Amino acid sequence: MQFSGKTHKFGNDVNTDYIISGKYKFKTLDMKELAKHVMEDLDPDFYGKVSTGDFIVAGTNFGCGSSREQAPLAIKYADVGAVLAKSFARIFYRNAINTGLPVVECDTDRIEPGDELTVDLEAGQITNKTKGTVIPIKPLPKVMIKILNDGGLAAHFQKYGGFNFS
Template structure:
């Protein structure tokens, strides 16, 4: 069970909001770049986020470039999952590949600061602040294994291959 606080964002949060293009020179220093995660959408986010917290957004989260830095620095900031109404496909794939769960759900009932619990295998989100119970599509077993290992590369290092028929 994932547990943390919701940081609420609106629609169309781009990869430039997540990893500002003006800081491209920090790509070789990811810990430093992570100190600026989402600062163009919320200048205080990186200082306030705690391990386990959630990014909660509206439609079209992660649109823009296909840079892997965007989901990676979100994960590095301690965020345990992104919850959004919809996400850009390339952001979704990059996030899963890097071990960051992206859950598609109706986020309207979640407010900034709400305490959430997420059951990845059960497809449920419990808002402990307002009592709401939300659902998201079941995560396929193969994807859960990738997430459990922290991403595609750790999965391959551990298993040497995709053993999808064993999942």
């Protein structure tokens, strides 16, 4: 599983209310509408700048706060390819995998806004094409990669009738 795109960098402790503000979460269940407001409290122009496959890059504790699935879903519906961070809040991390949003733990210190990256989950590395460097990533278990390839946990269960570990 490979992704390529440019980076949009944020800091530490990006909570789910920064990802999608509570003022929108309760007004609509339309994920395409929610996606228009992803990250707007931290970058009001984010939705207009992000292109299909781009990456959100952050520091530690990305996705802290609420356990609602709207945050990773809104990111996914904004066509973000993956979220790269030093660490994730546990519930956000699981919700992201379950909804089919790739989340990658890695050292993000050497990634700058606008860098062009290729993320290869199976090879366990990020290639920063802008800087000509390679960053190792914390590998995902094969079943998680399979869940992501299938589009999330519900799609995976629908396809296999349960977990498929092979």
